[in-house]
Every structure is written in structure tokens, then in C-alpha cells.
Amino acid sequence: MKYLLFTIALLLCINITAQELPKKSKIFVRVYNNEGQKIAKGKILKITDDALILKKGSSYITVPTTDIMYIKTKKTNGHNVLIGVLAAAGVGKLAGGGVQGAPAGLLLTPVFAAIGYITTLFKNSQHYSIQGDPVKWKSFKENMYSPQN
Numbered sequence: 001m002k003y004l005l006f007t008i009a010l011l012l013c014i015n016i017t018a019q020e021l022p023k024k025s026k027i028f029v030r031v032y033n034n035e036g037q038k039i040a041k042g043k044i045l046k047i048t049d050d051a052l053i054l055k056k057g058s059s060y061i062t063v064p065t066t067d068i069m070y071i072k073t074k075k076t077n078g079h080n081v082l083i084g085v086l087a088a089a090g091v092g093k094l095a096g097g098g099v100q101g102a103p104a105g106l107l108l109t110p111v112f113a114a115i116g117y118i119t120t121l122f123k124n125s126q127h128y129s130i131q132g133d134p135v136k137w138k139s140f141k142e143n144m145y146s147p148q149n
Contacts, residue, residue, distance in 0.1 A: 069131055
């Protein structure tokens with residue numbers, strides 16, 4: 001019995017001495033160039049010293065730091081409004097189904113869109129100005145890899 005307990009304790013303690021896990025960030029970002037145009041968007045897969053690697057669906061996007069003017073986290077405000085409109089359509093469909101549910105969906109659309117817009121006030125989106133500065137890039141990298149509350 002004591003050998004069984006010793007084996008279990010040994011197996012549980014193996015993770016304590018394991019190497020540090022690789023740093024990961026699953027934050028959604030939008031990347032903009034010098035003209036203010038969005039050049040990429042997706043979840044951060046990896047941040048290197050000279051590039052930002054994003055994952056969008058099943059594809060990967062590599063953006064060199066020289067092309068990055070600024071980065072915004074989270075999705076746009078319009079995304080929250082769209083989710084509200086889609087929720088209104090779903091509720092309208094469930095309320096009456098078919099043609100009868102269309103008036104209910106139309107009446108609920110502005111209400112749910114307003115709720116979607118109100119949620120943007122609590123979104124806490126961040127804006128990182130990079131402008132090709134290595135110090136700003138390092139600060140962005142540290143912020144993305146720090147523990148999120």
C-alpha cells in the first residue's frame with residue numbers, strides 16, 4: 001500500500017519539476033498599417049521580436065513589426081450590435097415562428113441592437129501604438145503575455 005501511495009505522489013510531483021509552459025495569448029486583435037487600414041485580424045498565436053503571428057480560422061497570418069502602426073484588442077463595436085440584431089431575429093423566430101414571428105423580430109431588433117451597443121461600454125478594448133518602435137513592441141509583447149484578470 002505504501003508503494004502505491006509513493007507512486008501516486010511521485011506521479012503528481014512530476015509536473016512540479018517540469019519546464020515552464022510556453023507563453024500563450026488568446027486575445028483577439030486588429031492590426032493597422034501606416035495609412036490606418038486594417039491589414040490583419042485574428043487571435044494571437046505567437047509574438048516574436050520581428051513579427052506578430054495571428055490565427056484566423058484554420059489559417060495563420062504573419063505580420064512584420066515594420067508594417068504595424070497600431071493594434072487594437074477585442075472586436076469592433078459593430079460586432080456587438082450585430083450579435084444583438086441576430087439575437088432579436090432568433091427571439092422573433094422562437095416567439096411566433098415563420099411569418100407570424102416577423103413582427104416580433106422587427107420590434108425587438110432596435111432593443112437588442114441598443115443592448116449590444118451598451119455592452120461596448122464595458123468591453124475594455126486596448127489601443128497599442130507601435131510605430132516600428134522596438135521599446136513599444138516589447139511593452140506590447142509583455143502586456144499580451146502577462147496574466148489576464
